[in-house]
Amino acid sequence: MKRHTMKQSNRVKAAMRAGRKAYGYNLSFPSPWVIDILGKLDFDFVFIDGEHGPFGLDQLEDICRTAERHNVTTIDRVPDIGSSTILRYLDRGIMGILGPHIATEADARQLVRACYFGPLGERSFGANRGTDYNAGIADKAAYYREANEQMLVCALLEDVAVVDNLDAILSVPGIDLYSIGPNDFAQSRGYPGQPDHPSGSCQDNARNHKSHPTGWAQDASGRDARGVGQRYAARCRSPDSTIGMTPSNSHAVATRLPCGSSTA
Numbered sequence: 231m232k233r234h235t236m237k238q239s240n241r242v243k244a245a246m247r248a249g250r251k252a253y254g255y256n257l258s259f260p261s262p263w264v265i266d267i268l269g270k271l272d273f274d275f276v277f278i279d280g281e282h283g284p285f286g287l288d289q290l291e292d293i294c295r296t297a298e299r300h301n302v303t304t305i306d307r308v309p310d311i312g313s314s315t316i317l318r319y320l321d322r323g324i325m326g327i328l329g330p331h332i333a334t335e336a337d338a339r340q341l342v343r344a345c346y347f348g349p350l351g352e353r354s355f356g357a358n359r360g361t362d363y364n365a366g367i368a369d370k371a372a373y374y375r376e377a378n379e380q381m382l383v384c385a386l387l388e389d390v391a392v393v394d395n396l397d398a399i400l401s402v403p404g405i406d407l408y409s410i411g412p413n414d415f416a417q418s419r420g421y422p423g424q425p426d427h428p429s430g431s432c433q434d435n436a437r438n439h440k441s442h443p444t445g446w447a448q449d450a451s452g453r454d455a456r457g458v459g460q461r462y463a464a465r466c467r468s469p470d471s472t473i474g475m476t477p478s479n480s481h482a483v484a485t486r487l488p489c490g491s492s493t494a
Contacts, residue, residue, distance in 0.1 A: 306319050311344060333395060342404035
């Protein structure tokens with residue numbers, strides 16, 4: 231039967247639209263067995279550390295197959311934001327991309343360009359598992375639109391240049407979530423290994439930026455994410471919805487359990 235819809239919906243995007251919190255966990259080493267076991271717990275997503283973890287492309291395909299069997303959305307922190315790099319992850323079946331070191335508007339636009347099909351981006355279409363092997367797609371234009379709707383794009387802010395470029399970065403359409411890397415940010419401020427230094431904290435610098443609504447994530451127990459080395463600032467596409475510890479009229483969107491590797 232000919233069709234054009236994706237194999238499954240992106241559960242994090244669905245949670246964002248519904249204004250509910252999505253739950254997931256980190257995977258810092260290649261193991262479809264972990265996903266198979268935790269699949270019984272009905273998590274929304276698994277976060278794969280493709281920047282620091284030892285993941286091969288064939289291993290990613292096995293991970294995606296297992297996650298899809300349990301209706302778990304796969305999100306990957308890629309090594310870099312080059313179009314060819316991100317395409318290799320999307321072609322395996324990854325449904326969410328976290329782009330590292332987004333420090334300028336140009337970086338944000340490149341991230342978007344690599345993740346989406348046109349007209350928003352320039353993602354290339356190939357006959358592989360990430361695009362259903364180009365089989366049974368009756369309406370490719372509709373398929374492109376659906377792929378874009380299910381694509382989760384996240385920007386990792388971890389450089390001192392973000393402080394001066396934050397407005398421009400946040401103005402780029404197509405980015406769903408913004409995550410903060412406290413360790414790399416502190417290092418870029420001249421405080422290596424001191425993510426909680428008063429002058430090196432990205433959290434404090436971003437909190438002082440009032441142009442956009444921001445919130446700070448909590449871990450699964452409700453503690454400030456500072457305690458597990460993971461902090462997030464996020465702005466959803468709707469201006470009154472943010473992630474984590476937010477005003478009462480906002481929604482918490484995603485929480486990663488404090489397991490696996492920490493955010494840089």
